Amino acid sequence: MLSAHVVQDLRRTLPAGRVLEDPGIVAGYLRDEAVWAPHGEPVAVVRPHSAEEVRQVVRACLRHRVPVVPRGAGTGLSGGANAVDGGIVLSTEQMTAIREIDATERLAVVEPGVVNDDLRAACAEQGLWYPPDPSSAPWSTIGGNVATNAGGLCCVKYGVTRDYVLGIQVVTGTGELVRLGRRTAKGVAGYDLAGLMVGSEGTLGIVTEVTVRLRPAREPERTVAGYFGSLTDAGRAVAAVGAAGITPSALELIDRHTLAAVDAWKNMGLSAEADVVLLGRTDAPGEAGDHEAETMLACFTGAGATWAVASSDAEEADALFAARRLAYPALERIGPVLTEDVCVPRAAVPDMLGRIERVGQRHDVLIANVAHAGDGNLHPLLIVPADDTVARTRAEAAFEEILDDALALGGTVTGEHGVGLLKRAGLERELPPPVLALQAAVKQALDPHGILNPGKVIAPCAPRF
Amino acid sequence: MLSAHVVQDLRRTLPAGRVLEDPGIVAGYLRDEAVWAPHGEPVAVVRPHSAEEVRQVVRACLRHRVPVVPRGAGTGLSGGANAVDGGIVLSTEQMTAIREIDATERLAVVEPGVVNDDLRAACAEQGLWYPPDPSSAPWSTIGGNVATNAGGLCCVKYGVTRDYVLGIQVVTGTGELVRLGRRTAKGVAGYDLAGLMVGSEGTLGIVTEVTVRLRPAREPERTVAGYFGSLTDAGRAVAAVGAAGITPSALELIDRHTLAAVDAWKNMGLSAEADVVLLGRTDAPGEAGDHEAETMLACFTGAGATWAVASSDAEEADALFAARRLAYPALERIGPVLTEDVCVPRAAVPDMLGRIERVGQRHDVLIANVAHAGDGNLHPLLIVPADDTVARTRAEAAFEEILDDALALGGTVTGEHGVGLLKRAGLERELPPPVLALQAAVKQALDPHGILNPGKVIAPCAPRF
Numbered sequence: 001m002l003s004a005h006v007v008q009d010l011r012r013t014l015p016a017g018r019v020l021e022d023p024g025i026v027a028g029y030l031r032d033e034a035v036w037a038p039h040g041e042p043v044a045v046v047r048p049h050s051a052e053e054v055r056q057v058v059r060a061c062l063r064h065r066v067p068v069v070p071r072g073a074g075t076g077l078s079g080g081a082n083a084v085d086g087g088i089v090l091s092t093e094q095m096t097a098i099r100e101i102d103a104t105e106r107l108a109v110v111e112p113g114v115v116n117d118d119l120r121a122a123c124a125e126q127g128l129w130y131p132p133d134p135s136s137a138p139w140s141t142i143g144g145n146v147a148t149n150a151g152g153l154c155c156v157k158y159g160v161t162r163d164y165v166l167g168i169q170v171v172t173g174t175g176e177l178v179r180l181g182r183r184t185a186k187g188v189a190g191y192d193l194a195g196l197m198v199g200s201e202g203t204l205g206i207v208t209e210v211t212v213r214l215r216p217a218r219e220p221e222r223t224v225a226g227y228f229g230s231l232t233d234a235g236r237a238v239a240a241v242g243a244a245g246i247t248p249s250a251l252e253l254i255d256r257h258t259l260a261a262v263d264a265w266k267n268m269g270l271s272a273e274a275d276v277v278l279l280g281r282t283d284a285p286g287e288a289g290d291h292e293a294e295t296m297l298a299c300f301t302g303a304g305a306t307w308a309v310a311s312s313d314a315e316e317a318d319a320l321f322a323a324r325r326l327a328y329p330a331l332e333r334i335g336p337v338l339t340e341d342v343c344v345p346r347a348a349v350p351d352m353l354g355r356i357e358r359v360g361q362r363h364d365v366l367i368a369n370v371a372h373a374g375d376g377n378l379h380p381l382l383i384v385p386a387d388d389t390v391a392r393t394r395a396e397a398a399f400e401e402i403l404d405d406a407l408a409l410g411g412t413v414t415g416e417h418g419v420g421l422l423k424r425a426g427l428e429r430e431l432p433p434p435v436l437a438l439q440a441a442v443k444q445a446l447d448p449h450g451i452l453n454p455g456k457v458i459a460p461c462a463p464r465f
Numbered sequence: 466m467l468s469a470h471v472v473q474d475l476r477r478t479l480p481a482g483r484v485l486e487d488p489g490i491v492a493g494y495l496r497d498e499a500v501w502a503p504h505g506e507p508v509a510v511v512r513p514h515s516a517e518e519v520r521q522v523v524r525a526c527l528r529h530r531v532p533v534v535p536r537g538a539g540t541g542l543s544g545g546a547n548a549v550d551g552g553i554v555l556s557t558e559q560m561t562a563i564r565e566i567d568a569t570e571r572l573a574v575v576e577p578g579v580v581n582d583d584l585r586a587a588c589a590e591q592g593l594w595y596p597p598d599p600s601s602a603p604w605s606t607i608g609g610n611v612a613t614n615a616g617g618l619c620c621v622k623y624g625v626t627r628d629y630v631l632g633i634q635v636v637t638g639t640g641e642l643v644r645l646g647r648r649t650a651k652g653v654a655g656y657d658l659a660g661l662m663v664g665s666e667g668t669l670g671i672v673t674e675v676t677v678r679l680r681p682a683r684e685p686e687r688t689v690a691g692y693f694g695s696l697t698d699a700g701r702a703v704a705a706v707g708a709a710g711i712t713p714s715a716l717e718l719i720d721r722h723t724l725a726a727v728d729a730w731k732n733m734g735l736s737a738e739a740d741v742v743l744l745g746r747t748d749a750p751g752e753a754g755d756h757e758a759e760t761m762l763a764c765f766t767g768a769g770a771t772w773a774v775a776s777s778d779a780e781e782a783d784a785l786f787a788a789r790r791l792a793y794p795a796l797e798r799i800g801p802v803l804t805e806d807v808c809v810p811r812a813a814v815p816d817m818l819g820r821i822e823r824v825g826q827r828h829d830v831l832i833a834n835v836a837h838a839g840d841g842n843l844h845p846l847l848i849v850p851a852d853d854t855v856a857r858t859r860a861e862a863a864f865e866e867i868l869d870d871a872l873a874l875g876g877t878v879t880g881e882h883g884v885g886l887l888k889r890a891g892l893e894r895e896l897p898p899p900v901l902a903l904q905a906a907v908k909q910a911l912d913p914h915g916i917l918n919p920g921k922v923i924a925p926c927a928p929r930f
Contacts, residue, residue, distance in 0.1 A: 104707055104812045127710055149653045160651060162660070163628065176899040184808040185840040186625060187877040188614045188664045189895050190884065190904050190922060195627075195660045199653045216710040242569055245592055245681040288750040343649040347569045375650040412652040419655065430654050434641040438911065439655050445910035446903065457655060 006064035006088065007044045013056045020045040029071065029089045030082065036338050036392070037079025037421040042069070045089045051169060051177055051208035057090055058206065058451070059175040067454045070202040072112065072144025075136040077339045078420025080148065080201040080456050090206065092143045098122050099209070106214045107166060107183060112143025112207045116150075119212075128214040131158040134416070135328070143207045149199030151416030153250040156374035157283075160416065162198045164213045170197055170205030173447030183211055196442070201418050202453040204446040221249055221281045222293045223317035226300035226308040227274030231255070234276040235350030237303035238373045241280065242346060244299055246292045250281040251374030252324050255353070258368040258381070261330040262323045270323055274306065278373065279320055327370045331381050334366070335388075338395055340380040341423075342406035343415030349376055355405040356380045363398040365391070377415035378406075400425065419457045427457070471529035471553065472509045478521050485510040494536065494554045495547065501803050501857070502544025502886040507534070510554045516634060516642055516673035522555055523671065523916070524640040532919045535667040537577065537609025540601040542804045543885025545613065545666040545921050555671065557608045563587050564674070571679045572631060572648060577608025577672045584677075593679040596623040599881070600793070608672045614664030616881030618715040621839035622748075625881065627663045629678045635662055635670030638912030648676055661907070666883050667918040669911040686714055686746045687758045688782035691765035691773040692739030696720070696822075699741040700815030702768035703838045706745065707811060709764055711757045715746040716839030717789050720818070723833040723846070726795040727788045735788055739771065743838065744785055792835045796846050799831070800853075803860055805845040806888075807871035808880030814841055820870040821845045828863040830856070842880035843871075865890065884922045892922070 010019050020026060021044050031039040043066070048054045061068045067087035074081055083089050095111035098119060102108070103126050110119055116130075116137040123130050133152035134140055140150065146168065151160045167181030181187070181194030197205050228234040234253060241248060259271040270277065278300060282292035293310040300308040311317050331337050344352045353369060356378070360367035371378040380402055384391035403413045403426040413419075413426035428436065439458050454460045475484050485491060486509050496504040508531070513519045526533045532552035539546055548554050560576035563584060567573070568591050575584055581595075581602040588595050598617035599605055605615065611633065616625045632646030646652070646659030662670050693699040699718060706713060724736040735742065743765060747757035758775040765773040776782050796802050809817045818834060821843070825832035836843040845867055849856035868878045868891040878884075878891035893901065904923050908915075919925045 104704060105810050106707070149657075151651055155651065159628075162657070163624075172899070172903065178897070178899050178903065180900065180903075182808075182877050183875055184810060184842075184877055184880065186616055186620065186808045186837075186842050186880040188879050188881060188883050189877045189888070189892055190900075191665055191669070191907050192614075192627070192660055192663065193900070193903055193907070195657055196907075198657065200656055204656070216712065239569060242571070247681065284750070285753040286756075287752055291751075343647075343651045345570050345649060372651075377649075377651050410648055412647050412649055412654045414653050415649065415651040416653060418653050423654070427654055432643070434637070434643050435645065435655075435658070438637065438643065438645075438658055441910040442656050442658070442661075442907065445906040 006060055006066045009060045009064060010044065010046060010057065013060055014048070014053055018046055018048060018053065020047065029091060032074045032076035032079060032081040034077050034079040034420060034422055035336060037082055039082035040085030040087065042083040042087050042089045045091060047091045047094045049094045054090065054206055054208050055171045055175060055177045057088065058171045061088055061451050062175050062449060067451050069453050070147070070206045072141035072147070073115070073139050075140040076144065076148060076420060077341065077417045078414070078422045080418050080420035082421060084454060092141065101126055101128065103128060105183065107211055108214055109209065109211050110142050111209055112141060114142045116140050116142060116145055123214055124217060127217045129217045130164065130212060130214055132161045132164060142210050146198055146207050146210055147201050148418040149416070151377065153252065153372065156251055156372060157247045157249045162195060165194060165198050165210060166213050167211035168194045168197050168207060169209035170207055172205050173449060173452050177208065181211065199418065201420060201457050203443060203457050204452065206452065218283045219285045219289060220314065221283045221317070222289055222310060222312045223320055224280040224293055224296040224300065224308065224310045225320045226278045226305035228276040228278065228304065229306055231276055231353045232350050233304040234278050237278055237300045237305065238349060239347060240299035240303055241296055241374070244295050246295055248280045248292070248296060248374055249283040250279065252279045253369070253371040253373040254323055254327060255369040257366065258327045258331065258370055259323060261334060261368060262326050265330045265333055266326060268323060277323065279324060324370060331368055331383055335383045335385045338382040338399055340378070340382065340399060340402055341414050341417040342402060342411055343375065343377040344406055344409045344411030346376040348409040348411065349373055349378070352378060352405065352409055356402055359398045359401045359405065363394040365395045365398045367398065375415065376411070403429065421456060424459070471525055471531045474525045474529060475509065475511060475522065478525055479511070479513070479518055483511055483513060483518065485512065494556060497539045497541035497544060497546040499542050499544040499885060499887055500801060502547055504547035505550030505552065507548040507552050507554045510556060512556045512559045514559045519555065519671055519673050520636045520640060520642045522553065523636045526553055526916050527640050527914060532916050534918050535612070535671045537606035537612070538580070538604050540605040541609060541613060541885060542806065542882045543879070543887045545883050545885035547886060549919060557606065566591055566593065568593060570648065572676055573679055574674065574676050575607050576674060577606060579607045581605050581607060581610060588679055589682060592682045594682045595629065595677060595679055597626045597629060607675050611663050611672050611675055612665065612667050613883040614881070616842065618717065618837065621716055621837060622712045622714045627660060630659060630663050630675060631678050632676035633659045633662050633672060634674035635672055637670050638914060638917050642673065646676065664883065666885060666921050668908060668922050669917065671917065683748045684750045684754060685779065686748045686782070687754055687775060687777045688785055689745040689758055689761040689765065689773065689775045690785045691743045691770035693741040693743065693769065694771055696741055696818045697815050698769040699743050702743055702765045702770065703814060704812060705764035705768055706761055706839070709760050711760055713745045713761060713839055714748040715744065717744045718834070718836040718838040719788055719792060720834040722831065723792045723796065723835055724788065726799060726833060727791050730795045730798055731791060733788060742788065744789060789835060796833055796848055800848045800850045803847040803864055805843070805847065805864060805867055806879050806882035807867060807876055808840065808842040809871050809874045809876030811841040813874040813876065814838055814843070817843060817870065817874055821867055824863045824866045824870065828859045830860045830863045832863065840880065841876070868894065886921060889924070
């Protein structure tokens with residue numbers, strides 16, 4: 001690597017102001033929110049303003065054999081955007097244009113730095129809706145959402161980012177700027193390379209523009225809340241909702257550790273009332289919505305809810321969801337949080353929650369849980385006292401055991417956060433050697449010189465030139 | 466190639482009865498329904514009974530450097546299943562087990578030879594629904610549907626096969642039997658190789674098992690029918706439906722040539738009444754369904770329908786859809802049919818229909834149209850007199866011009882039928898050279914010896930060993 005020369009080259013090639021070397025500024029680009037994942041020391045941060053400038057960056061990196069790590073808002077939770085030693089960090093934060101919202105074709109064309117909530121707001125003005133709603137939606141960007149195939153609350157009914165990407169413009173590992181996918185509602189012209197890019201965490205191409213599918217704005221949601229005395233009862237309620245043949249637009253679980261942390265911060269009095277809270281939503285229109293809310297309520301009550309209520313009042317519903325939204329900051333007040341993201345078959349949720357509890361006990365680690373219960377997607381949150389390296393080592397062992405438990409129940413090591421650095425070991429346990437070999441073959445085919453975010457998702461390859 | 470030896474090897478390796486060489490039997494496996502596409506002469510047809518037997522076939526083909534063409538029911542319309550000279554045709558017709566239908570996880574696990582309608586019927590028994598509904602559903606198999614990423618009528622609301630494939634078991638180009646994807650509702654563990662396999666037409670792997678996502682059974686559909694005096698009026702009705710913020714569960718267009726052919730066969734009197742018929746469906750529940758049907762009716766009337774009616778009577782609705790279902794056999798009575806499958810932006814449907822009409826006039830070819838109008842997915846049907854090679858040459862020129870027109874309007878050369886052989890030239894006009902290079906790189910990575918259905922989708926590569 002000739003890292004020193006790449007910065008000179010980039011300064012010569014790009015307009016003024018694109019290349020940042022000030023250590024104080026670069027420090028803000030070293031890592032994403034996976035604070036426990038390692039990161040390297042980059043030689044510079046580059047903030048291109050256009051797809052053509054992204055191409056120039058990749059071409060300079062190719063000339064100088066320097067790796068490039070693409071980055072959106074840095075809200076990732078697996079270390080996928082963490083800097084690589086001697087490399088370039090490419091931030092898409094200056095590429096924030098919403099180029100087009102087309103109500104007839106129900107699509108939008110955006111640059112990668114557009115914030116998820118900004119796109120949603122712009123669509124809403126035209127009576128349209130972009131469904132993917134990761135908890136990071138107020139900050140995270142569409143480029144990052146595409147790179148990680150972000151999920152969220154409503155994906156239990158409406159699917160994940162992958163389901164909304166029609167087309168994508170990327171710079172490839174050989175420095176070509178290409179369009180993949182399409183603008184039409186359907187299309188099967190060649191291999192689905194646009195789909196392959198989604199969730200590839202910047203290791204197969206750098207996203208410079210995305211064409212997303214939109215839906216018509218939906219009906220206001222109704223909320224059904226239930227308090228339960230045990231995880232088993234709450235798990236039975238989730239199974240009953242599925243068996244009733246309805247598809248809620250959200251079905252979230254909050255456990256007692258999370259409730260206690262929210263209470264300790266906001267004094268909401270939840271943990272005195274319930275061991276587990278389930279929050280369901282339906283957006284079915286009119287009478288069908290009444291019916292779904294009543295059915296969900298009956299499922300909660302039938303499974304032994306100690307208290308349950310349906311509400312169509314938006315303010316009341318928002319209050320009920322506050323505990324879900326506040327979970328992460330409330331737990332961070334206790335200590336650094338290591339966020340898990342396993343997904344198991346829906347029926348295995350109670351079993352998995354029991355296993356997580358036992359892992360916490362074995363390793364003496366506080367593990368709180370929030371979960372997209374309707375999807376079987378659990379987010380155990382491992383909390384250790386600040387600066388306690390022994391506790392951190394215990395938590396890291398617990399983290400890996402939770403992955404093994406998820407795999408034992410037929411699940412996956414990552415439901416929606418991605419592999420990044422934190423799940424690489426887990427991925428190697430999930431996928432057998434022939435499948436890992438296929439993954440490596442695809443990486444080699446699309447990034448033959450190994451410069452795109454090396455070491456993320458799959459084991460690092462030495463740059464090849 | 467040592468084609469002669471591969472048959473001996475297969476007979477030695479596989480149980481009795483798997484290998485067929487009788488020319489009378491082999492003749493039934495030479496091609497799919499794209500009767501105008503060329504085909505080669507295979508050395509044998511093999512009908513394995515298990516994934517392990519499929520692996521044995523691929524390994525034998527690797528040993529003897531012989532290509533293998535996988536095949537479901539042979540209902541494809543692009544020549545993707547057409548035999549290759551000196552190769553093996555691998556039919557999955559003996560692999561018809563529905564291994565599992567899980568109501569809690571809302572998934573089914575099936576062998577590739579399961580017929581689409583058989584899976585749908587088995588799901589319906591448990592109150593579940595597998596949405597993808599290609600017109601070939603009574604005969605086509607899930608393996609073939611996956612290989613071509615089949616669409617259908619309801620995909621305007623519910624998406625295509627790709628949207629329902631959770632996991633897939635395939636034999637790779639190196640003879641490995643691997644599972645890709647997952648059983649869980651969500652998952653982002655590594656590159657989406659399951660998604661990459663969908664629509665790859667047997668050129669990247671041979672499907673031996675599929676895990677599909679299911680939905681709860683839906684409400685009965687209501688039908689709205691409209692007669693129009695011109696394509697322009699019908700096109701305005703389609704645009705109005707989209708602008709009204711509703712998503713019909715089907716929105717089909719039938720033009721006057723098709724109506725005339727159906728009348729000539731079944732004497733339904735349609736062509737005397739209308740120049741174009743639009744058929745919409747809604748499956749929204751209860752009052753919402755009433756509202757959607759009324760809205761669609763108002764859109765039809767507002768766009769100038771000469772007659773329009775909404776019906777919730779299943780028998781009456783089926784009668785209205787009969788013309789759509791009968792289109793293909795009715796037109797085949799006139800002469801051999803070459804089926805197109807372009808997809809354009811929804812707003813471009815009237816323009817595209819006008820262009821198709823002019824192409825037909827220029828080349829003196831009868832072109833009838835049925836279309837999934839709500840998706841912008843058009844099926845121009847080019848009909849020539851039997852055994853008229855001059856007319857056929859004119860039709861082939863018209864076929865290519867229609868592709869160019871679709872591309873000029875921002876569309877794609879294939880919406881749901883796949884590339885196979887018939888669209889290979891069109892694909893090379895749709896995708897620029899760097900994207901074709903990426904496609905070739907993926908093919909090379911996953912089928913390094915070039916034995917999987919060579920020459921389909923992308924230009925043939927010489928087998929490499």
